[in-house]
Amino acid sequence: MSALQIKKGSSKHSAYDLRDPNAELIETHTLAVSVDNESGVLARVIGLFSARGYNIDSLTVAEVDHLGHRSRITVVTSGTPQVITQIKAQLERMVVVHEVHDLTVEGPSVQRELALFKVKGRGEARIEALRLAEIFRANVVDSTLESFVFEMTGTPEKVDAFAELMRPLGLVEVARTGVAALARGA
């Protein structure tokens, strides 16, 4: 502890961090950001998040319109309502950003994530893993005598739940794509 009573490693001494971090509820929002598909655009967007100390819970990006030269970034972020509003405003003012949609507040949306799970095991555990995979509608995409690779698509919560169930059954590796999301309806 220094003379100023700041704990070592604490970041609570910035001029912008005087507010009680628990004073406001932390919300999780899914943002769909339409950007020019050009080199450096992803660095630009994620650089904004790191420079201003915003959270990225999940991030996906891919070109969605080749002729229109557009990519779509889906970013799941969390923060107080004020921070979420600020993130949107900061994104919207970037030259490469065309549109920002907050799918969490703009009405119901569909959110999906693809995940691959490698589960190693023999005997009962292996049979149980297969049985649970059926319940979760996960496909077996690779198989050896002592392992499976399951493929599953679902909400992040469903992916989490499946991973939890697989853990005691020999889960050795997980790969997740991050969330892709669209608003419901047309």
Place this chain on the structure above:
Amino acid sequence: MTRQMTGAKMVIQALKDQGVEVVFGYPGGAVLPIYDEVFQQNDIRHILVRHEQGAIHAAEGYARSTGKPGVVLVTSGPGATNVVTGIVDALMDSIPIVVLSGQVPTFMIGSDAFQEGDTVGITRPCTKMNWLVKETDKLAETIHQAFHVATSGRPGPVLVDIPKDVQFATGTYCEKPKAKTDHYAPRVKGDPEMITKLVELMETAERPVFYTGGGVINSGPGASHLLREWVEATGFPVTSTLMGLGAYPASGKSWLGMLGMHGTYQANWAMHDCDLMINIGARFDDRITGRINAFSPDSKKAHIDIDPSSINKVIHTDVPIVGDVGHVLEDALKIWKSRGRKVNREAIARWWKQIEEWKAVNCLAYKPSATSIRPQHAIARLEALTKGMDRYITTEVGQHQMWAAQYLGFEDPNRWMTSGGLGTMGYGLPASVGVQIAHPDALVINVAGEASWLMNMQEMGTAMQYRAPVKQFILNNERLGMVRQWQELLHGERYSSSWSESLPDFVKLADAFGCKGIRCDNEADLDDAIREMLAYDGPVIFDCLVEKHENCFPMIPSGNAHNQMLLGEAETQGVIGASGAVLV
């Protein structure tokens, strides 16, 4: 008709089409083709600086004093990295700057070539937008887009990185009107409903205050004009941030002086006690707000800003108006007039009575000294002796900067160039050169501290080469004055590395550069010495030896509120607690 030309020629053509008259720069291997084209024409003047940081600060001075974008031309690697400080400075203070940097040829990018640096990577977080141009055919359009982005919406710096092979190759020139720029079109008109809401609040407000900022200056002279009209018509008091000085004249009857950490007593108390705060083009910077949860607790707040991300960033706003200050003021004034020009005259008169009481505290008074020159006095004399002249002021960063803001009066916009957001020591001298290049016949003074001034003193060479008669008015206290002040208040008077030892003899230094040097160390000679500086037809380095341990007041200590100002030495004991000390 399509025009074919080399990339290097395109750069010059695009600058001409953008109306550029002056470029500040420094040559190097990766921009030689462009410099070859610079050599072969006479429309664009190139100012050779002595260090690339000097180029960008000069361009900032040029931009702030003219309202036009400043243009910088530098080479790859170190040329580009040396302008990074100025790019961040321009980003923080919303100054339109176009940096053109050379880059190693496209086929060598990524090979750690000589003088290669990832310029777009390095400058990505500190530009509004930057581009690496890989094809000559896209070069002209990109430069046109760069000017559009730098000057549209909230102005700021942009950078175009141009590999050497792109400069040599031939391509098709894109004429300015054909460049695609419509994808970036920030909104300039404010929401009429919100503007009406602001007008309604103004009609009934009992203790209103206009809090104006650099956005008024950036919006152009028309915005300052409208602001003045509105202030006069309503009789509301007006204060300004450091960046906004000159938008409302210091001689105006509604002027409260600057607000904030070193602002006036009346301005800060008015901000604290007001019931309606009208923020016009300012951003609730931490130098302005002091402790956020004690900031103007009883007021409704309206905020006019062209940048939506400025709204509700720090302070909750009741009436957010996104738009250009000039456009919004025009509409607001129209609506206010059409509703019968109403204000609560009786309450406003009471409010002014209160403000007069605060003014009577006379917060900028300072004790005269028998033995040394008070720095405040030096600035006050500079003000008195240059009053009414066609005067432009730049500053470095520190105590002298705050004293300049307090004791100089600005009657017009674009006359005050200072590094506000980033607080860049070494800004003032090159900026003064840039201002003088833009206004050759005006009086340009850099109010400096000796420590800041030394950071870019090589630019005296530029001033000499281009016969820019800039006056360097150095308040020399042989200290890093503001650092010393904070160490006195916060760190038990342990003056760690905050004195200037081994200073050069500034008069001899002036001699070495070939300009005039003047030294003054007593108040009796001060006026004559200043007159001598003003009368000299050429650059002057004025070494004004001032009181070494003077502190800058008023001061809102970090972590305190507007109504907890310190007015002088007697009040400084133990004023900053541990939680305040950790703030910047």
